[in-house]
Amino acid sequence: DAMVIQNPRYQVTQFGKPVTLSCSQTLNHNVMYWYQQKSSQAPKLLFHYYDKDFNNEADTPDNFQSRRPNTSFCFLDIRSPGLGDAAMYLCATSRDGLGGVEETQYFGPGTRLLVL
Amino acid sequence: DAKTTQPPSMDCAEGRAANLPCNHSTISGNEYVYWYRQIHSQGPQYIIHGLKNNETNEMASLIITEDRKSSTLILPHATLRDTAVYYCIVRVAIAAGNKLTFGGGTRVLVKP
Numbered sequence: 001d002a003m004v005i006q007n008p009r010y011q012v013t014q015f016g017k018p019v020t021l022s023c024s025q026t027l028n029h030n031v032m033y034w035y036q037q038k039s040s041q042a043p044k045l046l047f048h049y050y051d052k053d054f055n056n057e058a059d060t061p062d063n064f065q066s067r068r069p070n071t072s073f074c075f076l077d078i079r080s081p082g083l084g085d086a087a088m089y090l091c092a093t094s095r096d097g098l099g100g101v102e103e104t105q106y107f108g109p110g111t112r113l114l115v116l
Numbered sequence: 117d118a119k120t121t122q123p124p125s126m127d128c129a130e131g132r133a134a135n136l137p138c139n140h141s142t143i144s145g146n147e148y149v150y151w152y153r154q155i156h157s158q159g160p161q162y163i164i165h166g167l168k169n170n171e172t173n174e175m176a177s178l179i180i181t182e183d184r185k186s187s188t189l190i191l192p193h194a195t196l197r198d199t200a201v202y203y204c205i206v207r208v209a210i211a212a213g214n215k216l217t218f219g220g221g222t223r224v225l226v227k228p
Contacts, residue, residue, distance in 0.1 A: 004159075031214075042203065042218035043160065090159050094214065103214050104150070107159035 003027070004108035006091050012114045013081050021076040021111045023091030032074040033105065034066060035090040043090055049074060078113075086115045120204045125223040128198075134191040136222050138204030141185040148207045149180060150216065151189045153200040160203065160218075163189065194226045 005024045013019040023032065031050050035043040047056045049068045063085070065077040078085055088110045094103040121139040128134040140149060148167050152160040164171055164178045166187070171178045177190040191198055201221040208215045 006159075042221060043216075044218070045215060088157075092159075104162050104165065105214070105216060106162060107152075110157075110159045112157075 004091055004093055004106055006089075006108040006111050008111060009109060010112050010114070012116060013078075014116050015083065016080045019078050019081055019113065021078075021089050021113070023074045023076070023108055024072050025091075025093045025108075026072070027093055027095070027106065028071060029093035029095045029106075030071075031094045031096065031103075032068060033092040033094075034064075034074070034076050035092065035107075037088040037090060037110070039087070046076075081113070081115045083115050086113055088112050119217075120206060120219045122202075122204050122219060122222045124220060125225070127225050127227055128191075128194045130196060130226055130228050131193055134194045134198065134224060134226070136189040136191075136202050136204075136224065137186065138188070139186045140204070140206050143184050143206050145184075149178070149184075149187050150205045150207050151176070151178065152203045152205065152216075152218075153198075154203065154221075155197075155200040163202075165207070194224075196226050196228065198224065199226045200224060 033048040034046045036046050037043040045057050046060045046064055047066055063079050068074045090110045091108045092105040094105045096103055148165050150165040151163040153163055154160045164173055164176050166178045166180050180187045201223050203218050203221040205216050
C-alpha cells in the first residue's frame with residue numbers, strides 16, 4: 001500500500017549530539033511536511049517542502065534543518081538536540097498545495113525522540 | 117489563521133452515534149474544514165473534510181452549518197477503536213503548500 005514511512009519509530013540521542021530522522025513516501029506527492037508534537041500537545045508545523053522549495057515556519061528554531069534529496073525522501077536534522085526537543089516528530093505529505101485546491105495531508109506513524 | 121474551538125473531552129457509548137462539535141466563526145470563504153483523529157502514539161489519521169456542503173464517507177459524516185461558522189463530525193456507530201483525540205482544523209492555503217494548525221482537539225472516550 002502507498003504510504004508515509006518513518007524510521008525508526010523510536011530514536012534515542014544524547015544532549016548536543018546531532019540526530020537525523022527520516023521520512024519516505026510512496027505516494028509520489030509533491031509536498032512533504034515535518035511537525036513536532038510534544039507530550040500532551042497538538043502537532044505543530046516546523047517546515048515543509050514543495051518539491052525542492054523549502055518553506056520554514058517563522059518560529060522554527062535554527063537548530064532544526066531539513067533536506068529533501070528527491071521526491072520520496074525527506075530528512076529532519078536536529079543539530080544540537082536539547083532536552084526540550086524530546087517529542088514525537090511527524091512527517092506528512094500532500095499531493096499538491098496550490099492555493100485554493102483541496103489537498104489532504106497524510107501522516108506517517110511518527111518518530112519519538114528521546115534526548116538523554 | 118482561522119481558529120477552531122472544540123470541547124476538551126466527551127464520552128460516548130459503544131454502538132451509539134458520536135457527535136463532535138466544532139466552532140470556526142472566523143473561517144474565510146475559501147478555507148476548508150478538515151477532521152483528523154489521533155489514536156495514542158500514532159500519527160494523525162485523516163477522517164473527512166468539506167467546504168460548504170455536508171459530506172459523508174465510510175468513516176464519518178460532516179455537517180457544516182449554512183454560515184460555515186460551525187460544523188459537527190458524526191461517527192455513526194462508535195466502537196472502542198474510535199477512542200482518540202479528534203482535531204477540527206481549518207486548512208489554510210499558504211505559499212506552495214497548505215497549513216494545518218492543530219488546536220486542542222476533543223478527547224473522545226468510547227465506553228462499552
